[in-house]
Amino acid sequence: MNQKANILVIYTGGTIGMMKDPETAQLKSVDFNLIYNHVPELKRFNVDIETVSFEHPVDSSEIGVENWKTLATIIRDRYAQFDGFVVLHGSDTMAYSASALSFMFDGLKKPIIFTGSQLPIGTIRTDGKENLITAIEIAAAKNKNGAPLIQEVAVYFDYQLFRGNRCTKDSAENFEAFRSPNFVPLGVAGVHIVYNEDKFYHTQSQEFTVNMDINTKVVLLKLYPGINFELYKGLFNPTNVSAIILESFGAGNAPTSSIFRSLLSDFIGKGGIVLNITQCNSGSVKQGMYATSAVFNDLGVISGRDMTTEAAVTKLMVALNSANTKELLGSNLRGELTLN
Numbered sequence: 001m002n003q004k005a006n007i008l009v010i011y012t013g014g015t016i017g018m019m020k021d022p023e024t025a026q027l028k029s030v031d032f033n034l035i036y037n038h039v040p041e042l043k044r045f046n047v048d049i050e051t052v053s054f055e056h057p058v059d060s061s062e063i064g065v066e067n068w069k070t071l072a073t074i075i076r077d078r079y080a081q082f083d084g085f086v087v088l089h090g091s092d093t094m095a096y097s098a099s100a101l102s103f104m105f106d107g108l109k110k111p112i113i114f115t116g117s118q119l120p121i122g123t124i125r126t127d128g129k130e131n132l133i134t135a136i137e138i139a140a141a142k143n144k145n146g147a148p149l150i151q152e153v154a155v156y157f158d159y160q161l162f163r164g165n166r167c168t169k170d171s172a173e174n175f176e177a178f179r180s181p182n183f184v185p186l187g188v189a190g191v192h193i194v195y196n197e198d199k200f201y202h203t204q205s206q207e208f209t210v211n212m213d214i215n216t217k218v219v220l221l222k223l224y225p226g227i228n229f230e231l232y233k234g235l236f237n238p239t240n241v242s243a244i245i246l247e248s249f250g251a252g253n254a255p256t257s258s259i260f261r262s263l264l265s266d267f268i269g270k271g272g273i274v275l276n277i278t279q280c281n282s283g284s285v286k287q288g289m290y291a292t293s294a295v296f297n298d299l300g301v302i303s304g305r306d307m308t309t310e311a312a313v314t315k316l317m318v319a320l321n322s323a324n325t326k327e328l329l330g331s332n333l334r335g336e337l338t339l340n
């Protein structure tokens with residue numbers, strides 16, 4: 001019997017697989033199969049590795065819904081064949097893609113580990129080698145029953161493993177590019193990889209399914225002092241916009257101006273959905289804690305609690321076409337929020 005785990009590595013694009021174009025000095029994606037030239041250690045791994053690449057690898061600033069569907073389709077079609085999946089992805093929007101996939105898949109019982117790098121894998125000081133090798137090791141890890149240790153979508157970057165829908169990119173410079181503001185890391189890699197097993201997410205669903213019905217009529221509105229709501233009137237139109245995510249202040253607070261209130265109440269009255277998350281770097285929305293957020297409860301604004309912006313945007317996109325969107329938004333679907 002073959003005890004080796006078999007892992008599918010999917011290259012979507014991003015710095016990890018890029019090289020400098022000698023003429024323009026810009027970073028561009030190269031043939032991913034060349035990865036073995038840069039990481040020959042992969043050949044010595046006690047893991048069977050197969051690779052597949054997007055036909056046209058992209059800088060992750062170009063990633064969109066169609067790419068998420070392509071990625072989900074690659075994984076769905078090979079789900080039975082592999083023990084785990086490593087997704088190589090640009091770090092810029094990695095947290096969005098990891099969040100999106102976490103919501104698109106239901107009943108996931110295998111690891112999908114996103115990773116990438118700040119420096120291309122061909123450069124001497126690259127962080128890509130370690131990120132790739134350890135991501136594969138994590139994807140191949142088994143629990144004491146021989147099942148995959150990680151059974152959710154996660155991001156591995158610079159020695160830390162995060163829940164995909166809990167992390168955010170917070171540095172364009174440091175190798176430590178991600179953090180998980182409201183949830184402890186799932187693991188930390190030192191000499192040994194130390195896992196926080198009691199924090200792992202385990203699905204309750206028996207069947208493995210993927211939801212490709214994504215609705216992008218979602219708007220993100222960050223509040224700021226002095227905001228002129230007149231300029232934003234067009235957004236509060238349910239014919240064009242199905243849902244608005246408010247990035248509010250502190251524990252979910254906002255100006256109490258009458259124009260803002262009437263925009264919200266008209267929009268919600270006509271079937272629009274408003275989700276409230278905080279623009280703070282950590283912590284949670286607590287609607288009603290201050291007078292400046294109590295009105296949200298009266299108007300039917302949904303509290304996004306401690307969700308990241310990435311989780312809120314992608315959760316809304318995936319949940320918007322379901323029959324019970326509001327209920328789903330307030331629920332903890334994939335470990336993305338903390339219910340007090």
Ligand code: ASP
Pocket residue numbers: 013014015016058059060061089090091092093116117118
């Ligand atoms: N611009 C790149 C991307 O996100 C940066 C990276 O890969 O880290 O695709």
